[in-house]
Amino acid sequence: MESTVPSKTVKGGMSQKRYDRIRDDALNEFFRKVAEEASELLLKQEKMKNVIIGGPGPVKDMFYRKSYLNYQIQNKVIGVKDIGSTDEYGLEELVVKSQDLLQEAAITKERELIQKFFTELKNGGNVVYGYEDTKKALEAGAVETLLISEAFNWVRVKFRCTCGITTEKEIPKTLVDKQKCSNCNQKLIEEGSTELADELIDKATSLGTKVEYISTESSEGNQFKELSGVGAFLRFKLS
Ligand SMILES: [Zn+2]
Numbered sequence: 001m002e003s004t005v006p007s008k009t010v011k012g013g014m015s016q017k018r019y020d021r022i023r024d025d026a027l028n029e030f031f032r033k034v035a036e037e038a039s040e041l042l043l044k045q046e047k048m049k050n051v052i053i054g055g056p057g058p059v060k061d062m063f064y065r066k067s068y069l070n071y072q073i074q075n076k077v078i079g080v081k082d083i084g085s086t087d088e089y090g091l092e093e094l095v096v097k098s099q100d101l102l103q104e105a106a107i108t109k110e111r112e113l114i115q116k117f118f119t120e121l122k123n124g125g126n127v128v129y130g131y132e133d134t135k136k137a138l139e140a141g142a143v144e145t146l147l148i149s150e151a152f153n154w155v156r157v158k159f160r161c162t163c164g165i166t167t168e169k170e171i172p173k174t175l176v177d178k179q180k181c182s183n184c185n186q187k188l189i190e191e192g193s194t195e196l197a198d199e200l201i202d203k204a205t206s207l208g209t210k211v212e213y214i215s216t217e218s219s220e221g222n223q224f225k226e227l228s229g230v231g232a233f234l235r236f237k238l239s
Contacts, residue, residue: 001037003030027059035068042073050105051076054083054094078105107218114220117147117231128238129231131170131196138203142234146204149214149221149229154196159188170196200230 005026010019042048051073053064064080079101083093095102120127128137131154137143153173160166161181167188169179179188204211214229215221224231 001030001034005030027062031063031066031068034063035070039070039073043070048076049109050078050101052079052081052094052098052101053077054081054090054097055086056082056084103217107215107221110212110214111218111220113147113212114214114218114224117233118220118223120233126234126237127231128234130228131230134230134232135200135203137232137234137238138200138207138209140238141207142236142238143204143207143209143232144235145210145212145233146200147212147214147224147231147233148197148200149216149225151216151225152197152229154230155193156196156199157193158191160191161186161188166191197230 006019006023008023010016014022042051051069053060055063060080060082064077067074069077079098081094081097081101083090083097085093117127119125121129128134134143134146138146154170155173155176156168156170157176157179158166158168159179161184163181163184163186165181165183167182171179176190176193177187180186181188201211214224216225
């Protein structure tokens, strides 16, 4: 929508005071129209989580401060950002300049998700954790949402030993060079390895299962990392 609000400085014979009042009225009317249109469009977006307002100059701050938007939309505003343009490039610029807000929103979502996970766990709800159990649940088609920490670093490694033995283990990457032969107790030699995170994610994706990546930016994310860094919300309980 284009503003028809007149410029700040009076033209012609009107007193500045009268002119300011006319300008304020026009601005108010424009804000009201923009808010009405924006609210109508945004209320239809059922999956919309947050709103960021952007624009050049002080107008956007006024628009936000005076709560022109429908209260449901206004409540979702997580920030107001200064940008250069008001066209589609402006939208792009807004996304770029809002990385901090988006990051924060993602962490909030992650916190809530992990809190829900631990509450379920405490109450014996439909959750699993740890590589083995999560993999089992995934293969049984029981996983609703797979949770995987960015710090999850398990690998499946093929080893051999100079004594002739070969073996395969699923272990954290940090333990790979600490493995000893069960036959002769020599240090095992790594022959090749597969990232288990990739395998779990591929499996989930092929089943159409939702995957949530958990960062280590929040205390909840770190708690989850300590709890093996992999887990899931289940559709049903596994026996
Ligand atoms: Zn050996």
